[in-house]
Amino acid sequence: MIYEDVYWVDFDTLEHFMADVFVKLGVPEEDAKICANVLITSDKRGIDSHGVGRLKPIYVDRIRAGIQSPFTKFEIVRESPTTAVVDGHNGMGHVVGYKAMNLAIEKAKKYGMGMVAVRNSTHYGIAGYYALMAIDAGMIGITGTNARPSIAPTFGIEPMLGTNPLTFGMPTDEEFPFVLDCATSVSQRGKIEVYARAGKEIPKGWVIGQDGNTRTDTIQILEDLKKGTAALVPLGGIGEETAGYKGYGYATVVEILSAALQGGAFLKMLSGFDENGNRIPYNLGHFFIAIDIEAFTDLESFKKTTGEILRALRNSKKAPGAERIYTAGEKEYLAWLERKDKGAPLNNALRKQLTQLRDELELSQYVFPWE
Known part of the structure; x- marks a missing residue:
């Protein structure tokens, strides 16, 4: 594995978290579930390049920039x-x-x-x-x-x-x-x-x-x-x-x-x-x-x-x-x-991203295992 110092986080928690992030950004709930399921499927299949690691830099940032509609x-x-x-x-x-x-x-x-x-x-x-x-x-x-x-x-x-x-x-x-x-x-x-x-x-x-x-x-x-x-x-x-x-x-x-x-x-x-x-x-x-x-x-x-x-x-x-x-x-x-x-597996940089998103979007129901 390329990562060092990783925390393993269960898929259900990550999928629900991503769906809630999308909803907070204006994505309808059913659509948010589809988006989160596509991303978590990538992580489940070991394709770390296209899973939760892309939540913020691709989708969140583009919605916030106004170049992608929720x-x-x-x-x-x-x-x-x-x-x-x-x-x-x-x-x-x-x-x-x-x-x-x-x-x-x-x-x-x-x-x-x-x-x-x-x-x-x-x-x-x-x-x-x-x-x-x-x-x-x-x-x-x-x-x-x-x-x-x-x-x-x-x-x-x-x-x-x-x-x-x-x-x-x-x-x-x-x-x-x-x-x-x-x-x-x-x-x-x-x-x-x-x-x-x-x-x-x-x-x-x-x-x-x-x-x-x-x-x-x-x-x-x-x-x-x-x-x-x-x-x-x-x-x-x-x-x-x-x-x-x-x-x-x-x-x-x-x-x-x-x-x-x-x-x-x-x-x-x-x-x-x-x-x-x-x-x-x-x-x-x-x-x-x-x-x-x-x-x-x-x-x-x-x-x-x-x-x-x-x-x-x-x-x-x-x-x-x-x-x-x-x-x-x-x-x-x-x-x-x-x-x-x-x-x-979430490395330090990705953990910081998710913690920051959680705090910015007031998703306080999520307590991550690294905290």
């Missing part, structure tokens, strides 16, 4: 039996994502497949949450989102593309589903924030500087990403030798599907600043696809074949010194088994 207007502006275009009016991205994937699932139940494209939304948390929604409905789930410029194109140094996850979820006959939920960059801003809270440098190869070389100075990198003088490296790495063009290409696919179908914003339009440097909404785009497996084959047969594929991969010959081979979604399941009775 009230979510979910407006369907175009619709067919299998598709829809939604305007989120810069409300809570978690609520927009939850309703959009539910809409895609409803269409898939009737017609075999459903796709919903969203414009004018905000950060929607872990993309895997929405893939899991489809899995719970016995379907394949696919989602992606664009984001503020962070990734430099291959042979470039300027942040142009967001971290743009392309996420797939599929049910299996095992205790955990197949969920591939990752950015199209080598790493994402949220993971750099985790290193910053821990006071540690990031590994080489994650970020490129203006000179074209890798950087590791975590705190300054976060500032320079905002200024556009540092950029994340696409999956595959710097240049072509390790196939960085593949990550660059997939990030571009997500950008197109998150903007072109729904008439949304893209690339530098998502910076969060106007031409005078004033903060403005990010106007993010998402897409959600649900595929009803029963439209192709029976669900149990699909689960069995998928499970056999995954087990064969994990049981294949290991590299010298390697303890085991994993498949996507397995580490998140193992994180849940480790954390379900312990909760989420």
Whole structure:
């Protein structure tokens, strides 16, 4: 674990606390519960970059800055039996994502497949949450989102593309589903924030500087990403030798599907600043696809074949010194088994954030274990 000096806090306490924080900021109670559930699901799955650690710096601060609305207007502006275009009016991205994937699932139940494209939304948390929604409905789930410029194109140094996850979820006959939920960059801003809270440098190869070389100075990198003088490296790495063009290409696919179908914003339009440097909404785009497996084959047969594929991969010959081979979604399941009775690990910086929020919003019913 990257953190030192942590307190483990149970998930129920954190989820209720986050929901109460959102309500205090004007988010309707039912919407606040959705937002908190998306965030705590990230912590439960061991994805500390997108859980409670983002409560204040992403959602609280943006609502307070007036660039994100606590009230979510979910407006369907175009619709067919299998598709829809939604305007989120810069409300809570978690609520927009939850309703959009539910809409895609409803269409898939009737017609075999459903796709919903969203414009004018905000950060929607872990993309895997929405893939899991489809899995719970016995379907394949696919989602992606664009984001503020962070990734430099291959042979470039300027942040142009967001971290743009392309996420797939599929049910299996095992205790955990197949969920591939990752950015199209080598790493994402949220993971750099985790290193910053821990006071540690990031590994080489994650970020490129203006000179074209890798950087590791975590705190300054976060500032320079905002200024556009540092950029994340696409999956595959710097240049072509390790196939960085593949990550660059997939990030571009997500950008197109998150903007072109729904008439949304893209690339530098998502910076969060106007031409005078004033903060403005990010106007993010998402897409959600649900595929009803029963439209192709029976669900149990699909689960069995998928499970056999995954087990064969994990049981294949290991590299010298390697303890085991994993498949996507397995580490998140193992994180849940480790954390379900312990909760989420909070380091000193995050504990201070939550204590400050509690006091500012007069949520005196919460007494944290570190106090």
